Amino acid sequence: MTVKAWLEMAIHDAERRGLPELKPLLEALAKATSALRTAEWNADATGESASDADPGSRIPGPGPEYGR
Amino acid sequence: MAAEPQTIRELSRALKARQTTAEAVVDGCLQRIAERNPTLNAFITVFGDDAREQAHDADREIAAGRHRGPLHGVPISLKDLFDVRGAVTTAASRVRQSHVADRDATAVAMLRQAGAVIVGKTNLHEFALGTTNEESAFGPARHPLDPSRSPGGSSGGSAAAVADGMCFASIGSDTGGSIRIPAAACGLVGLKPTYGELPTDGVVPLSPTLDHIGPICRSVEDAAIIYDTLRGDRRFLDVARGGHADAAHDSRPLRLAIPRHYFLSTLDAQVAAGFETACERLRESGATLTDVSVPHAGDIAAIYLHIVLSEAAAYHATSLERRPEDYTPNVRLRLEMGRYILGEDYARALRGRELIRREIDAALEGVDGLFLPALAIPAPKIGVPTVRIGGADEPVRNIMLRCTQAFNVSGHPAVALPCGATTEALPIGAQIVGPYGDTTGLLRVAAAVEAAFTAPVAASETYRGPGRSR
Numbered sequence: 074m075t076v077k078a079w080l081e082m083a084i085h086d087a088e089r090r091g092l093p094e095l096k097p098l099l100e101a102l103a104k105a106t107s108a109l110r111t112a113e114w115n116a117d118a119t120g121e122s123a124s125d126a127d128p129g130s131r132i133p134g135p136g137p138e139y140g141r
Numbered sequence: 142m143a144a145e146p147q148t149i150r151e152l153s154r155a156l157k158a159r160q161t162t163a164e165a166v167v168d169g170c171l172q173r174i175a176e177r178n179p180t181l182n183a184f185i186t187v188f189g190d191d192a193r194e195q196a197h198d199a200d201r202e203i204a205a206g207r208h209r210g211p212l213h214g215v216p217i218s219l220k221d222l223f224d225v226r227g228a229v230t231t232a233a234s235r236v237r238q239s240h241v242a243d244r245d246a247t248a249v250a251m252l253r254q255a256g257a258v259i260v261g262k263t264n265l266h267e268f269a270l271g272t273t274n275e276e277s278a279f280g281p282a283r284h285p286l287d288p289s290r291s292p293g294g295s296s297g298g299s300a301a302a303v304a305d306g307m308c309f310a311s312i313g314s315d316t317g318g319s320i321r322i323p324a325a326a327c328g329l330v331g332l333k334p335t336y337g338e339l340p341t342d343g344v345v346p347l348s349p350t351l352d353h354i355g356p357i358c359r360s361v362e363d364a365a366i367i368y369d370t371l372r373g374d375r376r377f378l379d380v381a382r383g384g385h386a387d388a389a390h391d392s393r394p395l396r397l398a399i400p401r402h403y404f405l406s407t408l409d410a411q412v413a414a415g416f417e418t419a420c421e422r423l424r425e426s427g428a429t430l431t432d433v434s435v436p437h438a439g440d441i442a443a444i445y446l447h448i449v450l451s452e453a454a455a456y457h458a459t460s461l462e463r464r465p466e467d468y469t470p471n472v473r474l475r476l477e478m479g480r481y482i483l484g485e486d487y488a489r490a491l492r493g494r495e496l497i498r499r500e501i502d503a504a505l506e507g508v509d510g511l512f513l514p515a516l517a518i519p520a521p522k523i524g525v526p527t528v529r530i531g532g533a534d535e536p537v538r539n540i541m542l543r544c545t546q547a548f549n550v551s552g553h554p555a556v557a558l559p560c561g562a563t564t565e566a567l568p569i570g571a572q573i574v575g576p577y578g579d580t581t582g583l584l585r586v587a588a589a590v591e592a593a594f595t596a597p598v599a600a601s602e603t604y605r606g607p608g609r610s611r
Binding site for chain 2: 074079083086087092094095098099102105106108109110112114115116
């Protein structure tokens with residue numbers, strides 16, 4: 074699942090559960106997940122680097138930080 | 142007339158020499174709690190009668206020549222994540238209001254065995270999921286020097302209690318910085334040992350692969366005393382026989398490395414200046430300071446987030462379904478966020494953790510420790526969500542974790558200690574990180590750094606040593 078598809082699903086589910094206020098948090102999490110997936114140190118079955126392998130994983134935006 | 146003891150070491154000597162009694166000291170702490178807790182909200186539970194009884198027993202044993210060691214008769218508090226038999230472990234949440242512990246946490250049992258007097262349980266950010274202590278079912282803990290400010294968190298009540306003289310030390314937990322952040326905010330020493338060294342059973346978890354426990358106290362030596370007590374090690378314990386010979390760093394000049402990239406790139410201007418002054422003090426003392434890099438430090442926040450939220454969500458999922466209204470709103474939302482993280486992304490974060498661990502190992506090669514700030518900002522105002530740094534608004538939560546969470550991800554031991562103050566007299570904290578598995582070595586280095594910071598200075602300098610801020 075791409076980050077974009079995951080985010081759409083997560084927001085939809087949160088709204089269904091009566092938690093629309095989760096949306097901005099999930100969007101911030103999506104940026105962090107995107108950064109994680111495109112980090113150069115990821116392994117990929119093709120042997121390519123992760124940053125080349127899954128351009129659909131990238132969500133543009135400012136830094137990925139969302140601390141606890 | 143001798144000055145009142147400020148540290149565990151000083152108090153232990155006074156108790157053993159019968160210059161004071163545990164009952165008198167505990168009474169003084171309980172009186173301080175009664176006076177100041179309505180303002181600071183540091184304690185959730187106070188064990189007044191039990192503490193007096195423990196102190197009475199300690200005095201009787203010491204008088205009979207049975208001095209157990211440096212914690213005997215010393216008043217200590219516990220973050221309210223630690224089980225104490227017969228007491229509610231609230232975790233600062235209504236979710237836990239009916240939980241009564243049927244046994245002491247292992248760490249609590251070890252403190253009791255050492256003769257420590259448990260005076261009470263301290264406030265925290267609900268379930269330790271936050272850095273400011275604002276979100277607590279019992280209301281926010283407040284900073285002793287300025288009650289409009291946060292004492293840091295999540296162990297905020299612990300730091301406020303120690304800094305304000307309500308106890309001599311507190312045992313906290315640290316998942317992303319929750320011991321070191323409040324220690325730095327309040328001008329104290331806070332130790333996060335190597336991952337897995339100290340027992341966490343009987344402690345409410347946040348993220349089991351990131352959770353650590355450790356002391357918040359007024360000197361590195363006190364941190365060493367508590368660390369060794371909780372480890373069942375006697376190396377630092379024999380205070381009465383002339384202090385901590387093992388605690389001293391050897392005479393070789395310190396070699397410290399500063400990871401400037403990422404860790405020092407977003408600092409409050411006064412914190413940055415205070416840290417550079419501390420570096421200069423170390424150089425004057427003969428230390429060698431070099432720059433070093435953790436190449437993928439920019440990935441740490443994302444790695445940390447995916448681990449901590451996934452693991453916290455696993456622990457809280459059932460309660461989130463059954464009694465969501467019993468969480469504070471923002472803690473509930475952050476926990477709910479963790480429930481959406483995919484397994485593949487948690488696995489990526491675990492791979493990233495190994496990379497960060499190796500890079501920190503590499504950064505430590507050839508030096509005694511890493512040297513960096515413990516907290517990028519001074520204690521923030523309560524209720525303020527962002528701070529302005531370098532022309533940009535930074536979320537308080539993110540910026541408070543920036544210097545500490547890496548070493549929860551990697552498991553390396555780290556200690557925060559005071560290194561200066563702002564123009565408003567708010568403490569500035571430095572942090573030293575040691576080789577994995579060598580917390581004792583880290584404490585030796587920290588003792589040497591503390592000595593360099595507390596050496597006589599020119600009158601214009603603002604540093605006040607730990608325990609001397611009141």
